[in-house]
Amino acid sequence: MSASEKTRRLSNLAPGASGRVVRVMRENPDRADRLMALGVTPGATVTVLQRFPGVVFLCDHTELAVEPAVARAIVIEVE
Amino acid sequence: MPCAQAAVREPAADPLLTLRARPRRIALVGNANVGKSVLFGRLTGQYAVVSNYPGTTVAVTTGRAIVGGQVCELIDTPGVTALEGVLSEDERVARRMLDGGEADVVIQVSDARNLRRALMLTSQLAPIGRPMVLVLNMADEARAHGIVIDAAGLSARLGIPVIETVATEGRGVGDLRDAIARAAVPSFGGARRRDHARLAHDLAVEYRRHRPRSAARLQERIGRWVREPVTGLPILALVLYGMYLAVGVFGAQTLVGLIEGGLFEQLVNPGATALVNRLVPWAVVRAFLVGEYGVITMGLTYAIAIVLPVVATFFFVFGFLEDSGYIPRLAIFSDRIFRTMGLNGKAVLPMVLGLGCDTMATMTTRILGTPKERLIAVLLLALGIPCSAQLATILGILGGVSFFALVTLFGVVLVQMFLVGFLAARTIPGERSEFIMELPPIRWPQFGNIVRKTLLRVRWYLGEAVPLFLIGTALLFVLDRLGLLAELTAAAEPVVGGLLGLPRDAAGVFVMGFLRRDYGAAGLFQLAKAGELDGVQAVVALTVMTLFVPCVANFLMMVKEQGMKAALGILGAVTVIALATGTVLNAVLRGLHVSF
Numbered sequence: 302m303s304a305s306e307k308t309r310r311l312s313n314l315a316p317g318a319s320g321r322v323v324r325v326m327r328e329n330p331d332r333a334d335r336l337m338a339l340g341v342t343p344g345a346t347v348t349v350l351q352r353f354p355g356v357v358f359l360c361d362h363t364e365l366a367v368e369p370a371v372a373r374a375i376v377i378e379v380e
Numbered sequence: 381m382p383c384a385q386a387a388v389r390e391p392a393a394d395p396l397l398t399l400r401a402r403p404r405r406i407a408l409v410g411n412a413n414v415g416k417s418v419l420f421g422r423l424t425g426q427y428a429v430v431s432n433y434p435g436t437t438v439a440v441t442t443g444r445a446i447v448g449g450q451v452c453e454l455i456d457t458p459g460v461t462a463l464e465g466v467l468s469e470d471e472r473v474a475r476r477m478l479d480g481g482e483a484d485v486v487i488q489v490s491d492a493r494n495l496r497r498a499l500m501l502t503s504q505l506a507p508i509g510r511p512m513v514l515v516l517n518m519a520d521e522a523r524a525h526g527i528v529i530d531a532a533g534l535s536a537r538l539g540i541p542v543i544e545t546v547a548t549e550g551r552g553v554g555d556l557r558d559a560i561a562r563a564a565v566p567s568f569g570g571a572r573r574r575d576h577a578r579l580a581h582d583l584a585v586e587y588r589r590h591r592p593r594s595a596a597r598l599q600e601r602i603g604r605w606v607r608e609p610v611t612g613l614p615i616l617a618l619v620l621y622g623m624y625l626a627v628g629v630f631g632a633q634t635l636v637g638l639i640e641g642g643l644f645e646q647l648v649n650p651g652a653t654a655l656v657n658r659l660v661p662w663a664v665v666r667a668f669l670v671g672e673y674g675v676i677t678m679g680l681t682y683a684i685a686i687v688l689p690v691v692a693t694f695f696f697v698f699g700f701l702e703d704s705g706y707i708p709r710l711a712i713f714s715d716r717i718f719r720t721m722g723l724n725g726k727a728v729l730p731m732v733l734g735l736g737c738d739t740m741a742t743m744t745t746r747i748l749g750t751p752k753e754r755l756i757a758v759l760l761l762a763l764g765i766p767c768s769a770q771l772a773t774i775l776g777i778l779g780g781v782s783f784f785a786l787v788t789l790f791g792v793v794l795v796q797m798f799l800v801g802f803l804a805a806r807t808i809p810g811e812r813s814e815f816i817m818e819l820p821p822i823r824w825p826q827f828g829n830i831v832r833k834t835l836l837r838v839r840w841y842l843g844e845a846v847p848l849f850l851i852g853t854a855l856l857f858v859l860d861r862l863g864l865l866a867e868l869t870a871a872a873e874p875v876v877g878g879l880l881g882l883p884r885d886a887a888g889v890f891v892m893g894f895l896r897r898d899y900g901a902a903g904l905f906q907l908a909k910a911g912e913l914d915g916v917q918a919v920v921a922l923t924v925m926t927l928f929v930p931c932v933a934n935f936l937m938m939v940k941e942q943g944m945k946a947a948l949g950i951l952g953a954v955t956v957i958a959l960a961t962g963t964v965l966n967a968v969l970r971g972l973h974v975s976f
Contacts, residue, residue: 331466335816338461340497342577351608355712355725355815362493362525364603364819366712368724371814 307379311347312356312372319348319380322360326374333374339365341375404452406445406560407483409474411501412459413820414491415517418547420456423447423557427832431702432820434459435729435747440473448561455483463504464576469746478508485563487556489515492522492544495529495588499580502538506570511563512540515556519544521821526593534587539567548826603822607709616710623697627768628775631693636776640685652676664861673860679853682902683846690772691841695834698736698768702833703825707732708817715815721798722756722805723748724815730757734765736837738930741765742937749813756804758942762929763954764797766897769845770930773901774922777908781915785976789923796927796961844933845896852895856888865891879963881970882921883912889921896931915976920966927958 308323322345325333340360341347350357350364356372358365408416412434420428424443429436441456457477458470467475477483488505490498495516502514516522516529535542541559545552571579605611653670660666670677701707708729715725726748734741738761745757766774778785805812859865865888869876872887880886885907893900904921907913913921929935929951938947 329814332814332816334462334465335814337577338497338500339816339818340494340500342496342500342581344581345496350604354609355715357607357712357819361496362522362527363497364821366607366709366715366725366815366817366819368715368719368815371816 309377309379310373311349311358311375311377312352312369314349314377314379316349316351319346320377321346321380323376323378326376328374332371336371336375339363341365347375347377403444404447404450404484405455405482406447406452406485406487407455407457407477408487408489409457409478409501409505410459410489410515411461411491411494411497413818414459414489415547416459416489417441417456419487419489419515419517419545419553419556420454422547422550422553424454427836428456429833429836430829431699431833432705432823432825433702433708433729434818434820435744438470438743438746440477447557452560460501463501468749478505478510481510483510485560486510486512487515487560487563488512489517492516492519492529493525493527495527496580496584499583500576502566503570503576503579506538506566506568509565511565513556513559513563514538514540514542515552516542516544517547519552520546520549524593524597526591528589528591530587530589534583537568537583537587540564548829599822599824603705603709603819606706606822607712607819609713612709612713616713619701619706624775626697627690627694627771628779631690632772632775632779635689635693636686636772639689640681644681644685649677649681668854668857671857673853673857675850675853675857678856679850680846682853682899683849686776686902686905687769687772687845687898688838688841690775691768692834692838694768694771695736695837696830699830699833700825703823703829705820705822708819711815711817717798718801719812719815720805721760721801722808722812723753723801724812726815726817727753727757730761731765734761734767735771736768738762738765738767739934739937742934742941745941750811752808752810753812755808755942755946756801758938758946759804759950759953760797760801762934762938762950763800763927763957764793766793766926767930769841769896769898770901770926773898773905774926777901777905777913777918777922780908781918782976785915785919788919788976789926792923792961792965793926796957800957845898845931848896848932849899852892852899855895856892859891875959879959879966880920880924881966882917883907885912886917886921890925893925893928897925897928898931900925900928916966916969916974919976920962920969923965924958924962927954927961929954 322341322343324343325336325341327333340363345360348359350359355366355368408420410416417428417430417437420443423445426443428441437456437458443454445452445454457474460471460474463471463475486505488502505512516531531542531544541562543552543556543559545556606615656666656670667674669675711725711728714728718724718727729747730741730744733744741761742758745754748754748757774789778789856865859868868891869884869887873884876882876887876890877884889900889903889907892903901922908918935947935951938950
């Protein structure tokens with residue numbers, strides 16, 4: 302199975318689902334830098350905690366809250 | 381050049397306490413909310429305000445500490461997420477300080493649960509070439525999460541001391557003092573080609589182990605309850621109601637009743653009046669001290685008897701919420717609303733802090749991402765967020781009118797803030813930043829820290845607000861004596877009486893309101909108590925007062941943060957909006973024959 306079949310956007314994961322960050326889309330470089338500084342880098346494990354009213358996910362041991370557009374930019378490989 | 385540097389750093393032979401011409405400077409640097417200020421307090425014995433959310437420290441603080449028999453200068457800095465790339469204001473300040481060689485030793489403070497992020501920063505700090513110590517703080521929480529870090533191995537790899545601490549309990553602080561003497565320039569030079577993330581990831585994988593851990597702790601379950609809408613919104617309602625009970629009922633009614641009604645009306649004011657009348661032969665001086673606009677009977681009574689009890693209760697409750705980690709979670713619920721106002725959920729922090737003090741909150745707008753966001757936030761703080769002192773008087777007056785009156789006031793103010801924010805988002809040039817926010821862990825607040833914070837803030841209120849109350853009273857006294865107050869009242873009559881439908885005396889109250897709006901509101905409190913305000917008048921007067929610029933100090937802070945032009949613009953806009961809103965509200969309430 303190729304990796305692309307298993308990749309999803311963070312915004313599409315159901316609460317409870319987890320996976321590894323593959324990359325952060327760079328259409329907005331500032332966003333990618335900020336996420337990186339908070340630990341959202343390739344290889345990091347993330348778990349979605351909730352999707353509404355904002356997306357909340359766990360990255361390592363940090364809880365992060367982001368708006369939907371940001372969650373759409375994070376590409377995840379589901380385990 | 382290396383020799384010269386080494387000579388400066390070389391510790392002197394071995395006297396017990398070495399004093400140098402310029403004390404050794406030690407900087408605390410690290411991510412936000414990792415406990416830098418707690419460590420600062422532990423090392424210096426000075427208290428710096430600490431809370432459980434990022435951005436509590438907005439300015440560089442320095443203090444003295446004795447480390448290894450030497451008097452050192454310790455520098456506490458605001459949290460940074462990065463030192464390379466696109467930097468925020470705070471990060472640029474930190475970067476300049478480090479590049480300028482102002483710090484002889486850098487203590488990087490980190491959250492042991494987030495080793496990867498800590499190491500990303502270490503990787504950016506290493507090339508600067510200052511002697512370093514890495515502190516893995518909150519080691520207890522990391523252990524509870526099943527995280528085990530090989531500190532010795534990591535220390536050998538980085539070439540700097542790595543110390544585990546629990547700063548809030550003082551654990552490991554002794555080790556840290558010892559380690560500062562061993563601070564070394566990192567032997568690893570940081571990541572190649574700025575790939576700090578890769579390096580940090582690899583190091584974290586190598587030196588961190590995860591142990592299987594028991595079921596979710598209660599704190600985590602609470603964290604889930606407060607952020608999920610089904611449970612979170614009822615909890616928010618409960619929190620607000622709890623605050624109302626504590627501040628509005630206990631503070632504004634019970635305590636104020638005891639202190640103002642009991643202590644001041646029964647003892648202090650009659651006592652002072654009797655004493656002054658006996659000792660002071662000059663009528664003018666007597667009136668100045670204990671007359672209608674007397675410094676004691678009016679100024680001191682307002683400041684100490686009416687406002688202080690509520691401010692103190694509020695600071696206490698607020699300190700509890702700050703330290704619990706609850707406030708940042710409100711950002712999740714408010715993000716959508718703030719986005720339509722050109723902000724994002726993060727703005728909830730300065731807005732809620734504004735309920736404590738708008739001046740401080742205006743400074744906290746620095747945590748927001750863009751100049752546009754900062755300007756809008758400063759504007760909204762000035763316009764709609766009543767500070768604790770003002771909440772005091774609002775609750776004191778309207779608590780006695782009706783619950784519906786309170787709802788009307790806050791409803792009008794919120795709608796007004798939303799409208800202004802909505803328009804500002806569309807007229808002020810610039811961008812908003814995206815909502816990306818770290819949620820601090822839910823913690824049990826430490827009673828001692830809340831008490832210390834409350835006392836510090838009360839002392840600050842006494843130093844900041846009380847003099848203004850007294851100056852304001854003196855100003856009113858002079859205006860009254862010169863007959864100018866009557867002229868001013870007459871001149872304001874068309875607005876105060878005509879448009880707003882308020883009694884003539886309210887004009888003097890608005891003069892006070894320009895100095896501090898809580899002071900003006902305290903004047904309304906007296907008017908209401910004298911039975912000179914009906915329900916509608918109370919609501920209209922308080923709404924206008926709430927929409928005014930908070931106080932002189934807040935205005936000066938706006939000038940400092942946004943410049944004179946923007947500050948004057950905000951002042952003008954806010955005053956016009958306040959009066960216009962009051963006019964419309966008065967007309968509507970009268971038109972509908974509402975009585976509260």
